[in-house]
Amino acid sequence: MEVIAKEAVQQALDQYVNKDVYVHLETTNGAYAKHFDSNAYNVGAFIRNAKVSYQRAKIVGDNGSFRVGLKMDIGWIYAEGVSDWEQNEKGELLLAGHDRDGRLMVALQISERPFNY
């Protein structure tokens, strides 16, 4: 993955507008958060291969940390803290945010075909 170039990512998001796409959305602080710090909470959520369609997409932010919003007919998809991106050889658009140790904290991925499951 590479550091997000805002305009390139905006173009990549736009290519899926009004198409049926599969979304992977995820956030996590790991399964060991509470194990290593009793005051911490284990929190995470993911959805893999939600089939959706969005009418507008926008990436906003600066200083290397961005928010992405996808506007659907009846709701929204939102991710905060994405910093890196890649469009891989399968045509999947991968956006992710990592902490200073390279650990994934948030991911938003869009593809016209289902992600491996």
Place this chain on the structure above:
Amino acid sequence: MHKHVVVILPHPDDESFGCAGTVAKFRKEGVPVTYLCGTLGEMGRNMGSPFFANRETLPEIRKQELINACNVLDMELVMLGLRDKTIEFESRDEIAEQIKQYLDKIEPTLVITHYPEYAVHPDHDAMGAAAIEAVKRINPEKRPEVWAQAITNDRYDVLGVPDVLQDVKDVFDIKLKAIECHASQFGGMLKKFKENAATTNDEEIYERFYREEFYRWKF
């Protein structure tokens, strides 16, 4: 002496971090060891440090790391094809039956797995519970011994002193090589360990890396 040992854990790297020393000791004695690995760690958040994997490339990378680690440990590998983070939501009965099929074929004298409810990660707890259920379904006269690994901070308070204490310092070079195979997962941690190991020899490092502990499961 054991005839065959089967290790049943959910993630690539659980074997290297958790019981590689014990596996290496058995292999030195000529005891065959088979690893039934539940998932490919598809949902791991460690992507290397600095990161080189992403959510979609991680499974293949971890699969190769797993194969390499099993080669280092000279341990047979079976991948069960479950998915990271989902084991507790699957049918325990089906997973137990899947495991039992391998156990019936291999006829191990010892099974190593996680201690259910004391293994921190939900996949560890669920995989351990399914493994123990599988062993329970074997006739008592053919039933292998089970060594269960507990990880929770309260394990000594609740479960007492572990029944099996393995000092693996003499095979630590092999264990370290196995851990090093999992570069996407332990890059950062290994660097810290090597820095610390050069200057200190404290109890924490000893406990974490040189000692492997298990509770004998009572059926």
